[in-house]
Amino acid sequence: EVTGLYSFSARQSLSAVLCDFNGDGRIDAALSGRNKTSSVLVAVLSASATSYKVIEIHQLWFDKTKIDFAAPTLSLQPKSSRYTYGDMEVRTLSLANDAIGIQYQGHDRLSGTLWLGEIYYWDENKKVFINEWFEAPE
Secondary structure (H helix, E strand, O other): OHHHOOOOOOOOOEEEEEEEOOOOOOEEOOOOOOOEOOOEEEEEEEOOOEEEEEEEEEEEEEOOOOOOOOEEEEEEEEOOOOOOOOOOOOEEEEEEEEEOOOOOOOEOEEEEEEOEEEEEEEOOOEEEEEEEEOOOOO
């Protein structure tokens, strides 16, 4: 169902995104996969002109006895994109660099929609990926 809704491109597939997360002009990668107990999201970031480092961004525990477990669906969130979110306190996120979007299928599995559920973006000062969650559409 998800593959029919997803926009494949040279820079994104269901489990990989290629873009510049840290703003150094070099292509980085985000990859989702699994180990024995978790869904894992990692990034391969350029550390210099000749080296890269692997950073574990997120690890979500899952019940391996359930058949409906799936790795996250990744999407490219381009530099300069703006997102408004929040209920009681409305906030705006403006991306300084490209970021990773995690997409989910809508509440009604027959509705045929993917929605942006969260974004991971690189914070150069803290040297970590920051996560922002978005509410499911009504």
